[in-house]
Amino acid sequence: MTPDEAPELKPLDADILCVGFGPATGGFLTTLTRGLGEASIDSRAMPGLPPQVLCYERADDIAFGVSGVVTRARAIRASFPDLNPDEIPMAARVTDEKLVYLLDPHGASRRPALMQFADKLIEACGGLLRAEHQGWALPYCPGFLHKRDGFIFSLGQFNQWVGQQVMMTGLAQIWPSTPVAGPLVENGKVAGVVLAADGSEVRAEFTVVGDGPIGPVGRRIDETFGMPPGHQRDEWAVGMKMVVDLPDSCDLPEGTVFHTIGYPEPEIFGFFYVHPGRVASVGIFVPSWLESPVRTSYRFLQHFVQHPYLWRYLKGGRMRSWGAKSLLESGRRGEPFLTGNGYARIGEGSGSTNVLTGSGVDEAWLTGVQLAEAVLDIYREGLPFTKENLDARYTAKRRASWLDHESRIAEKARNGFQRGVLQGFIGMGLAGLTNGAFSIPRPSEDKHVRTAEDFFVARLSRSEIETARQNAAREGKPLHDALMDLCGWPPIEYDGKILVSHQDALLMGGKVQAPPDFPDHVVFRQAAVCSHCASHLCAEICSAEAIHVSTTDPQGVPAFDREKCIHCGACLWNCPDSNIEFCAAPGGLHSAEN
Amino acid sequence: MPYQIIVCGGLAPDPLQTLEPVSSPAGPALKNEMMLPAVFDPWAGHALYEAAHLAKQHPGSSIKVVSLAPKAKLQQVMMTIAQKLPFELVPLDGPGGGFTDAASIAAVLADAIAAIPGLDKSQVLLFGGWESATRGAGTVMQMVGEKLGITEQFLAVDELTIDADGALVIKERVEGGQHQVSRCTAPPAVLAWATGNLSEPANHPQTGMANMRAMMPALQKAKPASLTSALTFADVSLPAVTRQTRIVKDVPAAEIAREIAEWIKQ
Numbered sequence: 001m002t003p004d005e006a007p008e009l010k011p012l013d014a015d016i017l018c019v020g021f022g023p024a025t026g027g028f029l030t031t032l033t034r035g036l037g038e039a040s041i042d043s044r045a046m047p048g049l050p051p052q053v054l055c056y057e058r059a060d061d062i063a064f065g066v067s068g069v070v071t072r073a074r075a076i077r078a079s080f081p082d083l084n085p086d087e088i089p090m091a092a093r094v095t096d097e098k099l100v101y102l103l104d105p106h107g108a109s110r111r112p113a114l115m116q117f118a119d120k121l122i123e124a125c126g127g128l129l130r131a132e133h134q135g136w137a138l139p140y141c142p143g144f145l146h147k148r149d150g151f152i153f154s155l156g157q158f159n160q161w162v163g164q165q166v167m168m169t170g171l172a173q174i175w176p177s178t179p180v181a182g183p184l185v186e187n188g189k190v191a192g193v194v195l196a197a198d199g200s201e202v203r204a205e206f207t208v209v210g211d212g213p214i215g216p217v218g219r220r221i222d223e224t225f226g227m228p229p230g231h232q233r234d235e236w237a238v239g240m241k242m243v244v245d246l247p248d249s250c251d252l253p254e255g256t257v258f259h260t261i262g263y264p265e266p267e268i269f270g271f272f273y274v275h276p277g278r279v280a281s282v283g284i285f286v287p288s289w290l291e292s293p294v295r296t297s298y299r300f301l302q303h304f305v306q307h308p309y310l311w312r313y314l315k316g317g318r319m320r321s322w323g324a325k326s327l328l329e330s331g332r333r334g335e336p337f338l339t340g341n342g343y344a345r346i347g348e349g350s351g352s353t354n355v356l357t358g359s360g361v362d363e364a365w366l367t368g369v370q371l372a373e374a375v376l377d378i379y380r381e382g383l384p385f386t387k388e389n390l391d392a393r394y395t396a397k398r399r400a401s402w403l404d405h406e407s408r409i410a411e412k413a414r415n416g417f418q419r420g421v422l423q424g425f426i427g428m429g430l431a432g433l434t435n436g437a438f439s440i441p442r443p444s445e446d447k448h449v450r451t452a453e454d455f456f457v458a459r460l461s462r463s464e465i466e467t468a469r470q471n472a473a474r475e476g477k478p479l480h481d482a483l484m485d486l487c488g489w490p491p492i493e494y495d496g497k498i499l500v501s502h503q504d505a506l507l508m509g510g511k512v513q514a515p516p517d518f519p520d521h522v523v524f525r526q527a528a529v530c531s532h533c534a535s536h537l538c539a540e541i542c543s544a545e546a547i548h549v550s551t552t553d554p555q556g557v558p559a560f561d562r563e564k565c566i567h568c569g570a571c572l573w574n575c576p577d578s579n580i581e582f583c584a585a586p587g588g589l590h591s592a593e594n
Numbered sequence: 595m596p597y598q599i600i601v602c603g604g605l606a607p608d609p610l611q612t613l614e615p616v617s618s619p620a621g622p623a624l625k626n627e628m629m630l631p632a633v634f635d636p637w638a639g640h641a642l643y644e645a646a647h648l649a650k651q652h653p654g655s656s657i658k659v660v661s662l663a664p665k666a667k668l669q670q671v672m673m674t675i676a677q678k679l680p681f682e683l684v685p686l687d688g689p690g691g692g693f694t695d696a697a698s699i700a701a702v703l704a705d706a707i708a709a710i711p712g713l714d715k716s717q718v719l720l721f722g723g724w725e726s727a728t729r730g731a732g733t734v735m736q737m738v739g740e741k742l743g744i745t746e747q748f749l750a751v752d753e754l755t756i757d758a759d760g761a762l763v764i765k766e767r768v769e770g771g772q773h774q775v776s777r778c779t780a781p782p783a784v785l786a787w788a789t790g791n792l793s794e795p796a797n798h799p800q801t802g803m804a805n806m807r808a809m810m811p812a813l814q815k816a817k818p819a820s821l822t823s824a825l826t827f828a829d830v831s832l833p834a835v836t837r838q839t840r841i842v843k844d845v846p847a848a849e850i851a852r853e854i855a856e857w858i859k860q
Binding site: 054060062064088089160163167178195197198200515516517590592593 | 608610611612625626628629630631665666667669670673674677793796797798799800802803806810811813814838
């Protein structure tokens with residue numbers, strides 16, 4: 001191809017196409033390229049060559065994955081038996097792990113009466129219980145929550161490490177900054193993908209769908225082929241975190257892990273873990289069962305890091321990275337059809353996350369490994385990539401593994417959160433301690449986002465809420481700050497280091513970028529639906545303040561600023577009317593340390 | 595006439611990342627350098643986009659990118675750059691940071707260029723960045739040109755046009771915000787680009803895949819470059835970055851501007 005020739009517009013052929021490069025695809029490509037390197041397998045698309053394996057990643061680099069992770073790494077260690085964390089920046093072995101109940105030092109959270117009683121008890125018996133700094137490290141941590149003998153990773157750094165090894169084999173190409181618009185479906189079969197950049201088709205005998213729960217390929221396949229009976233994706237969370245350079249005063253050793261419950265709201269889980277080099281990851285999960293119509297992640301994160309139990313370690317530190325992502329919390333209930341003719345699903349988008357143990361990366365990795373083993377078998381046996389052949393080799397392998405066994409235990413573990421936070425904790429304990437034999441039944445109707453008046457009943461008057469609403473609309477600001485202020489949450493005193501404005505977090509931590517030449521990837525489908533929306537939850541939850549409600553037309557369609565979007569996808573599942581389309585686009589976070 | 599355009603371009607760590615100088619047994623380095631995302635050197639990038647523009651206007655022209663970097667990083671960066679325009683890659687496996695001296699880099703690049711099969715010096719335009727994001731010496735392109743015997747050299751180029759006689763009309767930056775316009779009757783010539791006038795081309799995945807069919811084997815076969823530098827560094831540090839955030843309300847824009855101006859003066 002010479003420079004004066006126009007680029008080819010004919011469909012290209014490959015053998016295997018992968019969509020999305022995360023831990024699942026990392027496991028898939030690691031295992032597949034090893035197998036291809038050992039065996040003599042010919043390409044079916046280009047005979048005489050090894051199978052042509054392409055992977056398309058939406059983000060601008062394979063290291064821009066969003067998540068830190070503390071994991072038992074059973075599957076990852078099986079792939080790398082001699083795994084040495086020293087080879088991977090920010091990786092460490094777990095050395096100390098605590099489950100910490102955090103009290104509310106401001107009295108501003110919505111704690112159930114029993115929790116308030118527990119708070120008073122802990123405060124009264126603090127010395128006896130060894131509670132300190134408004135937190136109580138529970139003396140007992142159930143085994144299913146433990147990550148003992150596991151690892152702390154930065155997923156960005158881990159992806160980079162894995163991706164480099166895969167590419168150096170020369171047996172797979174990983175294309176960053178190449179969003180995929182959707183699958184190419186022909187006669188009930190996935191025949192490849194359509195690229196978002198130019199609408200070109202790339203055809204392959206087999207497509208590996210690993211683009212996560214908000215990825216357009218997985219979602220289109222669900223729309224086309226449906227979900228298994230009784231399965232649905234209705235529980236989510238926003239995970240938001242920052243990576244912090246710890247101050248000199250912090251003496252926590254690397255490998256320290258805190259899991260937290262109780263603060264800033266009882267429904268919000270938190271984490272804090274220490275990487276090598278005096279760096280820590282700290283963050284929260286804001287779940288869909290927090291029924292607030294003004295739920296926000298950033299403001300809650302700012303309060304979380306300032307909780308006295310954590311602030312004693314963090315104060316004086318400096319944010320070096322920040323990010324957020326959506327997590328599919330439906331677990332096995334969110335599992336789609338794992339295979340079809342010409343395709344298979346792996347990773348978080350395949351429902352592999354264990355919602356009881358709070359573990360997803362290792363499970364995702366394992367799904368990739370299992371699929372790669374199945375693909376190698378299919379090649380060796382000279383079979384086509386039909387649903388039948390994939391089910392017999394991939395689905396069967398998955399069903400027989402610890403992943404499926406543990407996901408069945410976890411399947412009903414979070415039912416209780418649909419009834420209330422205490423029932424949620426009890427339900428988790430019940431399911432975890434009985435290996436899933438007992439659980440709290442799910443109510444006939446799940447929790448839904450309530451109106452502000454209902455959610456803040458007995459805390460704020462209707463007139464207070466209405467005044468705050470009018471002020472927010474006039475100033476074009478989200479409502480959550482005003483209502484949290486009214487509820488007694490203290491203002492955030494910026495220190496310019498950890499406590500910075502939301503926009504500074506985008507610039508200093510996320511380093512958010514948006515390449516030109518792509519249309520807005522967040523689309524509001526029907527203006528009339530937005531105009532009747534009472535909450536504009538899309539703007540409240542937006543992890544990057546990229547969605548704004550107009551000051552001149554508060555009931556109009558919100559404005560979207562793609563220059564700020566970090567592609568967390570929270571708007572997609574928070575819209576109460578499913579009126580948002582989240583399309584494929586490059587850009588977003590540019591920090592490699594999340 | 596068709597041109598054989600050779601673009602010299604290395605890699606630079608993604609400037610958006612946290613860059614920390616550290617000492618290694620081999621001298622100064624960046625912390626976790628091999629795990630830092632990298633980008634094609636932006637100075638060389640301008641040269642590459644100008645090369646693509648020129649090649650498109652002159653059918654039969656070819657572009658070869660000669661790049662010295664760790665080949666694992668080079669392969670990763672090429673997965674993005676290869677999507678932007680058609681070119682061939684001449685990869686050289688070696689250090690990618692700025693802690694190597696310009697003369698040894700120039701020698702390795704010149705040797706690699708001289709070894710390109712079918713090189714016709716009468717058609718060669720040697721492009722590169724005037725400086726680089728890693729080293730900033732601003733001397734490599736001159737030395738590569740000298741070693742190849744190309745003495746028509748233009749630095750800080752902002753514009754190249756080809757006139758009706760086929761002569762190169764080159765606009766170079768000179769002091770005082772001025773441009774100097776030169777006329778060079780024919781190749782070979784060295785053009786070390788400043789920023790040029792072209793924006794980064796959009797990605798075209800099919801171009802990338804077509805490029806990569808030749809690049810992957812070339813990368814697999816890339817040989818280690820033998821750098822012969824005895825350069826030592828007494829000290830390395832990052833440029834000082836000062837950031838101060840202050841939240842103000844109800845302060846007129848003029849007052850904010852005055853305060854910022856005062857801060858800059860300090």
